[in-house]
Amino acid sequence: MYLARIRVLLRSDVSDPQGQTVEGGLRQLGFEGVDSVRVGKYIELRVQADDEAQARRTVEDLCDRLLANPVIEDYTFDLERLD
Secondary structure, X not given: OEEEEEXXXXXXXXXOHHHHHHHHHHHHOOOOOOOOOOOEEEEEEEEOOOOHHHHHHHHHHHHHHHHXXXXXXXXXXXXXXXX
């Protein structure tokens, strides 16, 4: 069993209106030293697999087919063996 920690963000060349809104809100609260805010998704899930390579392939397939939009988003993930 493996724990996957997945991070999904809009690609750097894609506008991030949610990030811009957060950045504006931070400035209104007085946080002037913050810029280039990007908002994404964080997903944790457990994967049954015989080895790390199989777990990695499964997580990549999940991300490519459902968890991330490959046209506008990139993803990264970490795996941790649980058993």
